[in-house]
Amino acid sequence: xxxxxxVKMSDAMEDIPFNNGFGDLIIDNKKSAAHRKHESSRKEAxxxxxxPALEAAYTSILRELGEDTDRQGLLRTPLRAAKAMQFLxxxxxxxxxxxxxxxxxxxxxxxxxIVKDIDMFSLxxxxxxxxxxxxxxxxxxxxxxxxxxxxxxxxxIFSRRLQVQERLTKQIAMGISEAxxxxxxxxxxxxxxxxxxxxxxxxxxxxxxxxxxLGVYLEDPKTREEFLTLxxxx
Amino acid sequence: MEHSKxxxxxxxxxxxxxxxxSVLNGHFDGKPPGAESGAxxxxxxxxxxWREERTRSVEDNEMSLPSLxxxxxxxxxxxxxxxxxxxxxxxxxxxxxxxxxxxKGYQEKIxxxxxxxxxxxxxxxxxIVKDIDMFSMxxxxxxxxxxxxxIGYLxxxxxxxxxxxxxxxxIYSRRLQVQERLTKQIAVAITEAxxxxxxxxxxxxxxxxxxxxxxxxxxxxxxxxxxLGVFREDPKTRDEFLTLIRS
Numbered sequence: 303x304x305x306x307x308x309v310k311m312s313d314a315m316e317d318i319p320f321n322n323g324f325g326d327l328i329i330d331n332k333k334s335a336a337h338r339k340h341e342s343s344r345k346e347a348x349x350x351x352x353x354p355a356l357e358a359a360y361t362s363i364l365r366e367l368g369e370d371t372d373r374q375g376l377l378r379t380p381l382r383a384a385k386a387m388q389f390l391x392x393x394x395x396x397x398x399x400x401x402x403x404x405x406x407x408x409x410x411x412x413x414x415x416i417v418k419d420i421d422m423f424s425l426x427x428x429x430x431x432x433x434x435x436x437x438x439x440x441x442x443x444x445x446x447x448x449x450x451x452x453x454x455x456x457x458x459i460f461s462r463r464l465q466v467q468e469r470l471t472k473q474i475a476m477g478i479s480e481a482x483x484x485x486x487x488x489x490x491x492x493x494x495x496x497x498x499x500x501x502x503x504x505x506x507x508x509x510x511x512x513x514x515x516l517g518v519y520l521e522d523p524k525t526r527e528e529f530l531t532l533x534x535x536x
Numbered sequence: 537m538e539h540s541k542x543x544x545x546x547x548x549x550x551x552x553x554x555x556x557x558s559v560l561n562g563h564f565d566g567k568p569p570g571a572e573s574g575a576x577x578x579x580x581x582x583x584x585x586w587r588e589e590r591t592r593s594v595e596d597n598e599m600s601l602p603s604l605x606x607x608x609x610x611x612x613x614x615x616x617x618x619x620x621x622x623x624x625x626x627x628x629x630x631x632x633x634x635x636x637x638x639x640k641g642y643q644e645k646i647x648x649x650x651x652x653x654x655x656x657x658x659x660x661x662x663x664i665v666k667d668i669d670m671f672s673m674x675x676x677x678x679x680x681x682x683x684x685x686x687i688g689y690l691x692x693x694x695x696x697x698x699x700x701x702x703x704x705x706x707i708y709s710r711r712l713q714v715q716e717r718l719t720k721q722i723a724v725a726i727t728e729a730x731x732x733x734x735x736x737x738x739x740x741x742x743x744x745x746x747x748x749x750x751x752x753x754x755x756x757x758x759x760x761x762x763x764l765g766v767f768r769e770d771p772k773t774r775d776e777f778l779t780l781i782r783s
Contacts, residue, residue, distance in 0.1 A: 348616075352614045352615075352616075355610055355613075355614045356610070356611055356614040356615075358610070359607040359608070359610040359611045359614065360607070360611070360678070362603060362604075362606075362607045363604055363607045363608075363635065363678075364712075366600035366603050366604045366607070367592075367600070367604075367635065367636065367639045367642070367712075368591045368592040368596065368639070368642045369639075369642075369712055375675045375676070375712075375714060376675060376712070378676075379675060379676055379677070379678065379712075382676050382677050383677055383678040383679075384614075386677045386678070386679060386745065386749055387611065387615060388615065389749045390748060390749060391615045391616075391617075394615070394616050394617075421754055423744075423747070423748040427623045427624060427627060428623070428626075428627055428630050429627070429630050429631055429634045430608065430611075430627065430630075430631040430634070431631075431634055431680070432679070432680060432744055432748060434747075434748070464612075464615075464617055464623075464624070464627075466623060496671075496680055496682075497634065499671070499682075500638065500671040500680060500682070501634055501637045501638065506669055
């Protein structure tokens with residue numbers, strides 16, 4: 303689950319060599335398409351079976367807050383809120399392998415590729431309140447490029463969970479590293495946290511910025527500079 | 537007139553008494569509560585009706601915290617998370633307190649907040665307080681709504697402390713809301729407090745339920761407005777108000 307993401311997920315994959323030293327997330331490349339489809343329908347059924355418990359919890363919350371659960375506007379709110387929450391945490395069901403869809407191509411390109419201003423919406427795991435912002439991703443391919451929308455999809459997988467912004471940034475960077483083995487990956491996230499804006503200190507305009515630099519972005523300041531200029535500052 | 541303290545579950549039964557009970561969030565229909573056709577109600581009881589809005593107290597909050605926390609633990613489990621991992625250990629309590637904060641409007645009454653900050657001034661030009669940041673919760677999905685409120689009113693010998701307009705916004709927005717109703721409640725509260733010549737309220741907000749899920753339209757905004765009194769009858773006044781809030 304989210305907090306244990308740096309632990310090996312499957313012992314059977316231990317013999318696959320990882321010679322770039324980026325991390326220990328393991329991706330199962332051998333799943334067949336049929337197997338994947340079966341898994342996602344299992345997850346939908348799982349979601350449905352959990353709905354009644356979530357609904358009951360939300361009904362209890364509404365009552366405890368002093369609202370009248372029989373009034374017209376709130377009649378189906380427990381169901382809607384439960385489904386909304388399941389949607390906002392759908393990233394738990396998805397793996398990088400599923401969404402990459404084999405969109406990795408051999409290209410003789412070794413210049414920086416940047417996808418910036420990816421809108422991101424996540425949930426703060428401490429208060430269950432949204433935080434949202436923009437993600438900027440850059441990578442330098444090592445003979446393999448990835449379909450551009452797949453970078454946004456990787457953001458979706460990890461952001462649709464109960465998250466901490468630091469961990470989200472790292473998971474996106476690691477996910478891309480594992481999938482592509484590029485020369486370097488850089489991820490910058492700038493977000494507004496509703497838990498700070500709507501409550502607590504109530505600072506409307508504050509933004510939190512986190513970044514993860516891997517590979518050549520970590521070692522070479524000029525590369526990092528180029529990425530930051532083209533994505534964040536432009 | 538007896539104003540019994542409303543309990544959490546009996547508000548449905550009180551719908552029909554029509555007296556002080558009909559201002560709970562869902563039953564507000566825009567008319568001064570308790571107004572019946574043909575009935576001649578003294579001004580005092582119309583004024584008092586919008587005072588009786590508090591349905592929760594600080595003690596209620598403390599008592600509900602354990603069950604709220606338990607509900608949130610169930611939710612965490614139902615989503616497939618592990619409530620025992622370090623980041624989630626105290627989350628049920630934090631989320632419960634946060635949710636109580638987001639609905640603290642139920643604990644407050646307009647009359648308390650106005651603090652007698654109503655002054656007699658011989659001023660009859662428009663007064664506008666604009667760009668009031670507003671945060672509310674969508675009553676359909678329990679997901680935040682946030683935006684800006686612009687309020688304008690034409691005093692009739694009585695003006696209100698400016699921050700009190702923002703406080704009225706806070707009381708009504710910190711609830712489970714629907715943007716249309718929120719706009720109306722703010723306008724009616726100001727009307728009932730001051731009896732001004734006219735009131736205009738415009739709210740422009742982003743609904744996370746549309747942005748984070750569902751249709752997922754990032755840049756869409758919802759604008760609602762309520763114009764009462766001379767703001768509704770006189771197009772020039774309304775125009776002046778709308779121009780001034782836009783600049």
